[in-house]
Amino acid sequence: MGKVVKVEHPLINTFIFKLRDRKTSSEIFRKTLSNVAKILLFEALKDEEVVIKPVKTPLEETVYPTLIEENFVIVAILRAGLPMLEGCLEVLPQAKSGFLGIKRDEETLQSTLYYKRVPDLTDKTVIVVDPMVATGGSISLALDYLKSKNPKKIKSLHVIASPEGIENLKKFEDVNFFVGEIDRGLNDKGYIVPGIGDAGDRAFNTED
Numbered sequence: 001m002g003k004v005v006k007v008e009h010p011l012i013n014t015f016i017f018k019l020r021d022r023k024t025s026s027e028i029f030r031k032t033l034s035n036v037a038k039i040l041l042f043e044a045l046k047d048e049e050v051v052i053k054p055v056k057t058p059l060e061e062t063v064y065p066t067l068i069e070e071n072f073v074i075v076a077i078l079r080a081g082l083p084m085l086e087g088c089l090e091v092l093p094q095a096k097s098g099f100l101g102i103k104r105d106e107e108t109l110q111s112t113l114y115y116k117r118v119p120d121l122t123d124k125t126v127i128v129v130d131p132m133v134a135t136g137g138s139i140s141l142a143l144d145y146l147k148s149k150n151p152k153k154i155k156s157l158h159v160i161a162s163p164e165g166i167e168n169l170k171k172f173e174d175v176n177f178f179v180g181e182i183d184r185g186l187n188d189k190g191y192i193v194p195g196i197g198d199a200g201d202r203a204f205n206t207e208d
Contacts, residue, residue, distance in 0.1 A: 002176040004166055007043045012036060012180045016159065019196040026205035033080075033159065033203060034087030037129055040157040040178045041088050044127065069094035073121055073151075077102055077130035077142055080200035084129035084157065098126075100145065102138045106189070111137040113145060121149040128154060131199040133161035133179070134192050136168030143172055159199075162192045 015036045018024050024032070050065035075098035076085035085097060101115030126146055133139055139156060146154055154175045161179045164186050169177065183192050196202070 002172060002174055004161075004169075004177045004179065005043060006179055006182060007040055009039055012039055015039075016181055016196075019159065019199075020194065022197070024202075026203060030083040030086075030203045033083035033131060033199070034090070036159050036180055037084035037087035037157060038091055040159075040180065041091055041127065044155045044157060044176070044178045048125070067092075070096070071123075071125055071152075072096070072127060073098055073119060073124045074127045074129060075100060075118060075142070075146065077128065077138060078115065080131050080198075080203060081129045083203055084131065084159075088127060088129060088157075095127075096124075100142050102141055104135075104138055104190075111141045113141050116145065118146070118149065121146065121151040123150070123152045126151045126154045128156040130156075131159040131196070132192060133158045133165035133169070133177075134186060135162075135190050136165035139165075140168065140172075143175060160192055160195060162186050165192075 015032045018032045019029060048067060050067055052063050053066055054061060054063050069092045072092055072095040074085050074088045074095050076082050078099055078101040089095060096119045098118030100113065102111050102113050104111045128142060130139055143154065156175055156177045159180045161182050162185055163182060183195055185193060187193050
């Protein structure tokens, strides 16, 4: 499979601590997901190609290396990926956005793609954002769909993954995964433990 990079940083640990805390408000939860996404994105972009472009500073004209932001498409898995999308767009404001709606059946744990809205991905670098890789079913469905759209490459950013989920992603040999933490495993309902709970519910205050 592609690389699985566990991003090591004290801020990642601090942010995940906040996400784990059941007392964290929805507002802080969303902002924290956004902050984790930025750190994961910094790591994911380390090996990206840059171009040398002219630029006029307040003092003189020079040249300097830069990413071409328009070559990136940030694809959020609805709805939990939305705060991560926001964080990535703060870093790459000229990148395009895409959205995939994927729902997991809580009985069978099977995922269904119910909504897709993405721009032309041909020769683009796609950055997928989804807080959790539990069974790996949802992200697998997303990657299968995105790969059919002929992107240049795909990178996938996740706050927390399970060992079982990572195992199920081995078939994606050309996708690199960047994760903040790899937790102990899954419980009998397919949730990551210790985990952070349902990221979508907690981010948008829709818990019962």
